[in-house]
Each structure stands twice: as C-alpha cells, then as structure tokens.
Amino acid sequence: MSGWQLVAVGAVMLLGLVGVLVPGVPGQAIVWAAVAWWALTDTSTVAWGVLIAATCLLLLNQALQALLPARRPHETGAPRKTLVLGGLAAIAGFFVVPVVGGVLGYVGAVYGAERLRLGSRGAGWTSLKSVMRATGYAVLVELLCCLLGVGAWLGALIWG
Secondary structure, eight states, rough: OOOOHHHHHHHHHHHHHHHHTTTTSSSSHHHHHHHHHHHHHSSSSHHHHHHHHHHHHHHHHHHHHSSOOOOOOGGGGGOOOHHHHHHHHHHHHHHHHHTTHHHHHHHHHHHHHHHHHHHHHHHHHHHHHIIIIIHHHHHHHHHHHHHHHHHHHHHHHOOO
C-alpha cells in the first residue's frame, strides 16, 4: 500500500473517531471500513489479524451497547461543546497514555469543562455524574472499541 493510501486510511479512521462523538454518524462502521480497506489492500497475515480483531471489538461494542443506557445528551444540562471536548480529549489521551488515557481524557475534560462553566468543584462533579449516566458510558465504550481498532492498525504499521 502506498504512502498516500495509508494517509487516506488514517484520515478515514480519524473521521470515524470523530463520528463516534456525533449522534447519527456511524463512527464505528467508518473505522471498520477503513481497517477493511487497508486489510484488503495489504493482504498480509498481520493485516487480516487486525481486521479480525477490529471486527471482534466492534461486534463486542454492539453487544455492550444493548446493556448500556441509551444516549440522552439533552437530559444532562451540559452544553454540546463539553461532550465534544471530552471526546476529543479521549482520543488524544488514548495516544498519550495508551488505552487508559482514553478514559482519563474523557472524564477529566468533561469534569474540567463543567467545573469552569459552573464555578465550583461540587457542581462540576455532579454534572460529570449526570453526563456519565446520560451519555458517557455508551460514548466511552464505543470510542474505546474504535480506538483499540485504530491502535491495532497503527501497531501493525509500526511493528509489522
């Protein structure tokens, strides 16, 4: 696979990760399609292994979504930019501190934004709990599964 194709696959994956944060956009399907595009073009054993792993992760996500509360962002009282900031911090945190950084980035950014907006630590904590109940768990699980798929792709490129 040529360099420009790898950049295009990475851009599609990034678009999918951002799509996870936007209701109505099939972010995980976009991430899976990018992994499939790469695996079908680069027909190595590692590429097929990453495709199988990403498929299993995203199917696991679909199973877990049925167990998690439905997304209800309008019920949190938090502005949309707080949720987007949390998602972007989760993406950045995942690559700074692999895997665990995604969770820490999301929770930390939502708490920080709400503390600044509301003016106190207690109100920020209460708002964070409300956000996590209404949307956080579902978004966090879906984003983490997608990030693990992207991380497997990056690992295959670097070490494969």
